Amino acid sequence: MQERKRKILRAVTDDYIQTAEPVGSRTIARKYNLGVSPATIRNEMADLEEGGYLRQPHTSAGRIPSDKGYRYYVDSLMDVPEVSPEEKEQIRREVYQPQRELGDVVQRAIRLLAMLTNYTSLAVMPGVHQGAVRHIQILPMDETHVLVLLVTEPGFVQHCIVEVSNPLTPSKTEHLSAVLNDHLKGRALGDLDRLLLSQLGEDLNDVRLFEQAVELLHRALREQTDETVYLDGAVRILNQPEFRDVERAKLLMEALEERSRILSMLSEVADDQEVAITIGEENVYAEMRDCSVVTATYGIGGQTIGLVGVLGPTRMEYARAVSVVEFVADNLSEMLTKMSRRWSRSR
Amino acid sequence: MQERKRKILRAVTDDYIQTAEPVGSRTIARKYNLGVSPATIRNEMADLEEGGYLRQPHTSAGRIPSDKGYRYYVDSLMDVPEVSPEEKEQIRREVYQPQRELGDVVQRAIRLLAMLTNYTSLAVMPGVHQGAVRHIQILPMDETHVLVLLVTEPGFVQHCIVEVSNPLTPSKTEHLSAVLNDHLKGRALGDLDRLLLSQLGEDLNDVRLFEQAVELLHRALREQTDETVYLDGAVRILNQPEFRDVERAKLLMEALEERSRILSMLSEVADDQEVAITIGEENVYAEMRDCSVVTATYGIGGQTIGLVGVLGPTRMEYARAVSVVEFVADNLSEMLTKMSRRWSRSR
DNA sequence: ATTAGCACTCCGCATGTGTGAGTGCTAAAT
């Protein structure tokens, strides 16, 4: 694409992102000094429309970017600004809270994300099954229920209550905890294979207890295995003029209340790159057709384990969103990696 | 108030609740056969308006109930229907899930509440400090952090990570857990008084360890002591015609995102009665001036510990809301009481 | 005390009109 067309597409997109109004040739000529007259810009815009980058909401209105136009914009037009030092500091403060539990850290991180961008923010945290076991503990609750406590690798703590067919005495649960710890510490819960289980059976020396343990772990895993979705600032979409229509806003917010849908939407994004942008029709769900999602992956020591991002209208401040989301994700990764190392050392 | 005026007020309120349109004398004469002509009804309505029970959105429109009208309606006009057997069954199924954690039970209970009423639902669960300790466990995480796990009376399980100034070895944490369990089991965490602490110190036989334990418990308590607010179906307020205006909806939903505000709002309701109704201007917060809240308390063995309810427009189906909310709260209480008894027996 | 009748009010809706922003086209200028 010729340089001038690029400049115009960029000007139109920037302006529309800012004002939410269709932008005309005069406006561009006035605000962005490209050194050419409105007429020339009109001609170029007609070309851009032909090429599918711009569209007109109605004849004789200004132009707005199409999804394709936004795609071109994010891929090769926008320049991503640095996050300001104050904001960097704010994000670091929020993320570096090692005494907090991981879920809380993520929760608060995306709350900040929503505040800084004024978009809805979301995050996915992996389930407990992914990391190595740090600690496993079984406590009796009443005759038929026990509490299973799992602490896994980067600092996930999860507990669940499991019904057991036969009562377990405190001494039995203690014994069970000890044996389970011996065998599972350092291994991923996903690795609970037959070999491991049979070995466990030998060491337990109690068939009945062994069966219970297996049943128990199975249940615990089934319940707690799924990824968690965090969401914050869903109301912020109501700030956007494109959602001034309640019906549309309702549809979107209802979709956001179903966490499973968010999850399947987010798991679609390619995680081979750090920051991913999904624009309008690229979204799988119809309710999101006027939305864009900017996500970044975070992980431990290079391995991706989760995802944070923001959701806004397709007319989103992509540059800003990318920079902030990326910075938050990077900090999360850094923190998790440090915590992980610290734990390794302390063993 | 004369019987006929009561009948008319009731008819107006019922009709307005159903249609959301100002209701006129003709409508009442047609739909509710009071055996009098529209003219008579008009006269009565004028009286009711004079008395402050009805108001006109504008001259020559029908009447709608004022807050005072609603108040009179809920206090002495409406008849609360029975919950249908199917719905009762549905609620019971949702609440009687003893293998689930309490928070989850409440969460799912109010999700159902929102579905059944089509209003936003909310609940308050007391913090961990209120109930007696069932179990307390301290686990080392890394050099400077330990995990404190608390299981308290009716089945609350909470954990938090606490930073400690000096490393605690696994054997020390085990010892500490054992001593703490001995002393605290069966007592409320709020009772952690000086006497108890000094006794603890003697038994621990280790000044440094004792100090850490105290610091640790303090921190754990400070973090986890607050009540939890659950909220579900916030988007449902967008179904109400009174919130067709996005600006108004936004204001309300923003208020709902601040859990602390909900909490302070809910703690205002008098809990000497089981079901409480707060109508329009009776709410403390300005954002809620067009809303009503119907809440019911739940508890263990007669002692109130929490609150569930629904939030809707002042034009709310009060009768229906009261019956469903009350039934959910009753079931929660029953379940909690049973769980509590079961635990007592198993000790 | 109740009701029929009637004039009056005011909202909601549809219709008509003007204005302004913006376009596309054509012809002139560079």
Add this chain to the structure above:
DNA sequence: ATTTAGCACTCACACATGCGGAGTGCTAAT
């Protein structure tokens, strides 16, 4: 061969105008 000025045209939006209908309050008759 571009670029630009000029101009006619389009269309959304805002604003006035004009009904129709639902509902009221008042008065007089029952």
